[in-house]
Each structure stands twice: as structure tokens, then as C-alpha cells.
Amino acid sequence: MAQNTSLEKPILHVEILQRRRSVMAKDVLMHEVDTILKNMGKTYVDSHIKEFPNSGLQEHILHIKICEVQDNADVKEVELCNVMPRYYVYQLECDGPGIEELNEGEEEIPAATYWILPAAEFDNYWENLVFDTNIKEELLNYIRTTLLFSDRKICESIISWNKVVLLHGPPGTGKTTLSKALAQKLSIRLEPRYKYAQLVEINSHSLFSKWFSESGKLVQKMFTKITEMVEDPQSLVLVLIDEVESLTCSRASCSNGTEPSDAVRVVNAVLTQLDQLKKYPNCLILTTSNITGTIDLAFVDRADIKQYLGLPSKGAIYQIYHSCIIELERTGIIVDSERLFTLKELTLIKMAESKVTQPSLLLMKIAEQSQGLSGRTLRKIPFLAHALYIHAPRVSLYDFLFAMEKAVQKQLKDREKISQPSPQLLPYSNLIPTPHPQFRTHPPPMPLSPNNHRPPLPSRTVHPFPIPTPISFYSPPPPIPNLTPPPAISPN
Numbered sequence: 001m002a003q004n005t006s007l008e009k010p011i012l013h014v015e016i017l018q019r020r021r022s023v024m025a026k027d028v029l030m031h032e033v034d035t036i037l038k039n040m041g042k043t044y045v046d047s048h049i050k051e052f053p054n055s056g057l058q059e060h061i062l063h064i065k066i067c068e069v070q071d072n073a074d075v076k077e078v079e080l081c082n083v084m085p086r087y088y089v090y091q092l093e094c095d096g097p098g099i100e101e102l103n104e105g106e107e108e109i110p111a112a113t114y115w116i117l118p119a120a121e122f123d124n125y126w127e128n129l130v131f132d133t134n135i136k137e138e139l140l141n142y143i144r145t146t147l148l149f150s151d152r153k154i155c156e157s158i159i160s161w162n163k164v165v166l167l168h169g170p171p172g173t174g175k176t177t178l179s180k181a182l183a184q185k186l187s188i189r190l191e192p193r194y195k196y197a198q199l200v201e202i203n204s205h206s207l208f209s210k211w212f213s214e215s216g217k218l219v220q221k222m223f224t225k226i227t228e229m230v231e232d233p234q235s236l237v238l239v240l241i242d243e244v245e246s247l248t249c250s251r252a253s254c255s256n257g258t259e260p261s262d263a264v265r266v267v268n269a270v271l272t273q274l275d276q277l278k279k280y281p282n283c284l285i286l287t288t289s290n291i292t293g294t295i296d297l298a299f300v301d302r303a304d305i306k307q308y309l310g311l312p313s314k315g316a317i318y319q320i321y322h323s324c325i326i327e328l329e330r331t332g333i334i335v336d337s338e339r340l341f342t343l344k345e346l347t348l349i350k351m352a353e354s355k356v357t358q359p360s361l362l363l364m365k366i367a368e369q370s371q372g373l374s375g376r377t378l379r380k381i382p383f384l385a386h387a388l389y390i391h392a393p394r395v396s397l398y399d400f401l402f403a404m405e406k407a408v409q410k411q412l413k414d415r416e417k418i419s420q421p422s423p424q425l426l427p428y429s430n431l432i433p434t435p436h437p438q439f440r441t442h443p444p445p446m447p448l449s450p451n452n453h454r455p456p457l458p459s460r461t462v463h464p465f466p467i468p469t470p471i472s473f474y475s476p477p478p479p480i481p482n483l484t485p486p487p488a489i490s491p492n
């Protein structure tokens, strides 16, 4: 992915999804697709070509995705003679995820989930994410610079970068989905460089050992496995640490003052391992968080990109709803549909009111009412609209839009009710179980205040451990004398 100079034509990225059963050589496919595109003259960014009449390609290609014009994020209509197409041919892996296990004593713990990329599961994630800024293009540019600097062997003690990305923001704003989508995109775009690509999602919670002081060692073991993968230069390894605050909680908030708590050892281990991975050009660490205030500053400092993902604007909401309605039309649930304009078309005609724009303007009004809802909730609204107000296998577009409007209003009302505190709710500290005395060492699970009341925990978000296990008060239990297994239950 070398940068084009201003004298060259801009690069148009084109992804070709080859059928799994096809064995046609990639360069032959690229050549065929090039001929098709040259004959088209003009095309649109973010469009799919699914039909290839008279070429015999139908048997080999599922679709051609016309992606972005590099460094020209705003270009949507492309004269093919003015760009230089760059082709990527890929086939999807359908095997689903695998589990990477680590042994901890006698036990195997599921330390990570991994996918061979590009995975069928993540296809279309990238296209279906809508953001108000060019976040996706910026992430791709970051990777281009990373590759360029690695290729030119830039001295890392002069200019340094850590290959760590942190996506943060409120719940349901697409952080995890964007991380997986980026991993998938890189596996497609970097295919000429790497023979294999895999995404390893670290299961942070399982790395917290039930044995005091062992969690840091588990983290180290996990990263040793990752390093083994990364040592193969033909393999691209994308590591996802979702909800990274659980592995990198601020050390200042989790030390008990005397000896380093288990959580501190975990943070130290993560930081050391990240520093060791940074020398490998074929490894990228993707992390997400919705409570960044609790993350250790040394980790935040290591992230090259700290990208905030916020709640979608009215325009982004319109696009998300638009894609939902197109899907319901494709599957025959919305029938006899009037034309729904894209956001770009509506903007071009300055939202002019007429009979043909009526349904689109109604959808825009619903988008406006939906401001404040997360991407996750927005993608649920069409489902709720149908479940609560339609009850029929087929529906007209107008009826569906009215149902959506009601579903949005219900969602907003329900949220309001939930955000009011309920007097019956127990304080959070009461939810932490008291460990069995046999597993307890001093000090007791929570210090008592002078008036003998257990002080409440500061808040859930600053509690450094996977809830609800106060690990640092545990030590390995002594062997339990005369422990016999429970009698087998007789089948009779």
C-alpha cells in the first residue's frame, strides 16, 4: 500500500470476493475485472457489482466492491479513466472462531478467541458502520504510514510508534465492531504481503487467576503465544483487547499500598509485553474502552491513535435506518415500497418536499427524534418496530415508518425510566459475595469503617477486577483435608 505521489492518478481500491470453490488464479481474475471496469467508464464508491454478463465470471466471483479513492474520501463518483484501480482478491474463511487455551495448574482456561481472516462472520462490518467523520479512512492511513515507516527501516529510537490503537466512547458506538472490521480490512488489503492473517481476541476476564499473584503470569503466557505467532513473518496478527480497562486499570487506584496487588502485576505485564511486540511490523494491537478514566496513563500513552467514537448524528442515523429498510425490502418484509432517497441524494435536492421525497423526509424526522440513541439501539429499532407494532410478515413502507416512530418514542421513554434510581436497589457493595473462610487470608474482604459499616465500593467503573471477585484478598487455598468427591448419584 505505497502512497501515491501527486503526479500519479489517485488509487481506487477494488476488492474482489472470489467464491470458495473457485480455483481461478488471482492475476487472471484481476485482469478480467479490469476489463469489466474499463468497459463501465464510470462507477460509484461504496458500490457492489454482482453481475458479470457474458464473462463466465459469475462462477468465480461473488461480488466486486468498489471501495474508496485513496486520499480523496469525499469522491463518490469515479471516472475510471482518471483513477488507477488497485485490486485485492480474497476468499472468506467459514470455519468460525477457535479457542486458545492456557493451562493454569490442572485447569485449561479459555484465554483468547481467534479467527482466521478474512472471516465470513465479519464480511460487511466495515461497510455497515456509519460515522460522522472519516474515522475509517484515517485508520487505513495510519496503517499505510506504519507500513511505509517499517519498510524504510526508520530508526525507532528517533521516530517511534507502538502499533497500538485505542477506540473509546460510550457503549454501543461501534468500537468492537470497528476493531474487527479493521482487522478484516487489513487481512484483505495486506494479502499480497502476508500469507495468513488472524485476529486474536484476548479474553481479559479469564486472565485473572483465582490464585493470588498468578494473573500477571497468565498475561505473560498469553503474550508469549502471541509472540510465537508474530515471529512468523508471513503471518499478520491482529490482537483485540476489548474493554481494555480490565487489563490496564490505573495502577494508582489498585495498589493496596504495601505490595503490588494482582491487578498491578497484570498492568505491568501488559505494558512490558506491548513494548516487546512493538518491534514486529506484522502485529497490531486494537483496544477498546468505554471508561477510559480508569485506564493506566502509561497504557494510554502507548496508544498511537486514541480515537473517540461518539453517538451518531442525525445524518448518520438516517444512513443506519436507510440500510435497515433496504435489508427489509431485500428480504420481502417491506413490500410495494416507495423510493427512499440516500442521504447524499436528499442533501443534493436540499430536502425539498414533494410526493416522492415524503417517505424519506419522514425517515429523516424519525432520525432527528432518535438523536441520543447509540448505534446498537438504532439497529434494534426496526426489529422492535416490527415486534411491537406490525405482527405481519409483510408491511408497506409507510406503515413500517410509523411503527418505527412509535418504537423510538417507546425506547426514549423506557430509557428515561431506567435512568431514574430505584429505591429498592441494593448498594453495589452488597452484591459482592463474602469468600468462603477457607479461601480467605487477612485482611478481610473489605475494611470496616470506624462505625463498623462496610464502606461502599467507589463505583463499579473504578473497580479493577472482573466483577465480583476481590482477587487480591485471596491466596492459594491450603489443601483441603479429607476432601472426598460427592457420592455418585445412582441412576435409580
Ligand SMILES: Nc1ncnc2c1ncn2[C@@H]1O[C@H](COP(=O)(O)OP(=O)(O)OP(=O)(O)O)[C@@H](O)[C@H]1O
Binding pocket: 128, 129, 130, 131, 169, 170, 171, 172, 173, 174, 175, 176, 177, 178, 288, 289, 290, 312, 320, 374, 375, 376, 377, 379
Ligand atoms: N456508528 C455505527 N454505525 C452502524 N452501526 C453501528 C454503529 N455503532 C454501533 N453500531 C452497531 O451496534 C452494534 C454494537 O456495536 P459494538 O458492539 O461495536 O459497540 P461497542 O462500542 O463495542 O459497545 P460497548 O462499549 O458496549 O462494548 C453492532 O451491531 C454495530 O454494528
Ligand SMILES: [Mg+2]
Binding pocket: 175, 176, 177, 242, 243, 288
Ligand atoms: Mg464493545
